[in-house]
Amino acid sequence: MANIKDNYTFKEMQHTAQGLKDMYSLAKILGLKDENLEKKFKGNDSLFKQFEEMAQIPDKFNNFFSERGWIAYETLNFDLMKKCVGLAENGKIDEAEEALIEYYTNEDAISIWTSSLMHIKQFRPRRTLTLNALDDHFNGRYYASVPLFLMMIDGFVNDIEQKGFFAEGIDLTVWDTIAAHKSGLQTMSSIFGKGRTKTTDEEITLPYRNGILHGRDLGYANVKVSSKALATLLALSDWAKAVNAGQKGIEKEFVPPTLEESMEQMSTAVEQLQENERARAHMDKWERRKLEIGIDIPEKGEATDYEEDTPERAVVSFLNYLEKNNYGHMADLLSKFQIKGKSKKVLAGELRKIFKGKKLIDYKLEAVKDDAPAISEVFFCLTFEKDGGKRIEHNGKLRLSYEDEKGDIVARGYKKANWKIMIYEVRQLETVGLFSK
Structure with a gap:
């Protein structure tokens, strides 16, 4: 099975970066001096490293965590993924899971992503129940949040694919995606959809749909199970956007671009990464306003x-x-x-x-x-x-x-x-x- 790093976009980025590195090296060997070229490459070693990490981290993340019920997806905080991979590589995988749980129980951290999910047309009818599930989750009522998350997951996929998330034969893969790579949502569907034929009240750590909704896995009401179900629901947001954008069924192969195209792509990629960093820094400084009606703002006016x-x-x-x-x-x-x-x-x-x-x-x-x-x-x-x-x-x-x-x-x-x-x-x-x- 091809890795996420073999996705079209990653191959394109890697080819562009390597081509420009080679061109820069050749220019130096030949003694050519170009101020424009120097400017583009000066201090960009860290940028090339970021490209490499962006391509490698999702595969590593899924290798360490998919069996535990976590997967990489486009809008998952990259620094968090990187941190968890680093902890897992140093034998601290349980500590990494704690970091993931802390993230998915932080309402401020994920509220923008849950809001984005509810903007997707196939998900809008589920808004009220999802808000109830989120309220239950953030307030520790996992006995209520878990079944609701599982129902939202199944119905959401069904409205797009005419098959539920846990249905036999469901194909959740989408071209050039992270969430919908075979190691992602497809793997979660297999794990969470396993048959559970024995009634038990022992605590479980994975949101087994059949065991929970059929009343067999009675020990499901805990933060791990609820957080993993929520994480899967958010990953499905990226999946649905890709499907709605027409990416499903595409099998486009990467064709190396020309030198001119490489330069343009590299410039665009650099600008986008810098933009993402600026946006994240801005969000980190955000604070809620504390407004009192009648004092800070009028209760009515123009x-x-x-x-x-x-x-x-x-x-x-x-x-x-x-x-x-x-x-x-x-x-x-x-x-x-x-x-x-x-x-x-x-x-x-x-x-x-x-x-x-x-x-x-x-x-x-x-x-x-x-x-x-x-x-x-x-x-x-x-x-x-x-x-x-x-x-x-x-x-x-x-x-x-x-x-x-x-x-x-x-x-x-x-x-x-x-x-x-x-x-x-x-x-x-x-x-x-x-x-x-």
């Missing part, structure tokens, strides 16, 4: 009363537009990530339907909660007037993500982006007052 580039300003703008029934401007404030393919006119029509028969006549903000560098929630009390004049108060919230012009989620303040409201939160307002007399 958008200009709130600081620019904040989630509360976006929500107040949305509510101000709602008071005026300006559904077009409201549509502009919706998450681009979630509404790809829908025109502004269609979205405005959907918003009009949601608020049909309900006129917003008053509101007040109650709290602002920064969940992650790119995710915030704004809580409020809304007062609607229904057809007929009856007034209804509703306490609720809107969840927002910080998105660039392409709809990609970025850390707050890292680069130019805008706070956008997640439409599934808005849709919940359709039922406000539905059962009131």
Whole structure:
């Protein structure tokens, strides 16, 4: 079986790096001096080392940890993988597992990835149950989180492949991926899907789907099992994105690029790595704001009363537009990530339907909660007037993500982006007052 380092992208990167190294060496041997070339290579030894690590670490990680229920995937923190591989190579694999568990029980560390998962169209119907499972997981209620994670895993895959994650004959491999390499999710499917025919209350350390959901493995409610199930669910996010991007079924072979193409690819790769490092450094400095309504920000006002580039300003703008029934401007404030393919006119029509028969006549903000560098929630009390004049108060919230012009989620303040409201939160307002007399 080919290794992850043999993936198309890694081969491309390795070929580019080696070609440029050879070219630089040849230039020095021939005594050629080129300031442009010198500039590109000066201090880049560490960069070449990063390339090599990026290609080697995922294979090493899976070799050490897949049998224990952990796999490498694209959005898994690379420094964490590298640290765990280093510990395992020094005979400290149990210590490495503790580091993994610490990561998957840190809500701040993975919240941006769980939010990204819920943006995938096939996963959106599972949002509420997944939020419940995450709440159970982070609060130690593993008896509840594990079965929910397993159900979300199975159903999510079924909606994409028409076969569940644990089904016999399921093919979870996707061209040029880490998560969907044969040593990744395919291996997890085999391990977690093993038959469990004996009832036991002994503690297990792997989320055996059949044993747990069929009531045979009664000792499943622990942090290891829950964390491994959550890790698999997050890995499936990268798998689903690759499938939705059309990568499944491709068998494209790597063809070495020309010298000019190599230079361009190397430059792009260097810039991307530097960009990733800057983004990570920015996220490490992020801190939650502590806002008190009525002191730090007003409970109601015009958008200009709130600081620019904040989630509360976006929500107040949305509510101000709602008071005026300006559904077009409201549509502009919706998450681009979630509404790809829908025109502004269609979205405005959907918003009009949601608020049909309900006129917003008053509101007040109650709290602002920064969940992650790119995710915030704004809580409020809304007062609607229904057809007929009856007034209804509703306490609720809107969840927002910080998105660039392409709809990609970025850390707050890292680069130019805008706070956008997640439409599934808005849709919940359709039922406000539905059962009131």
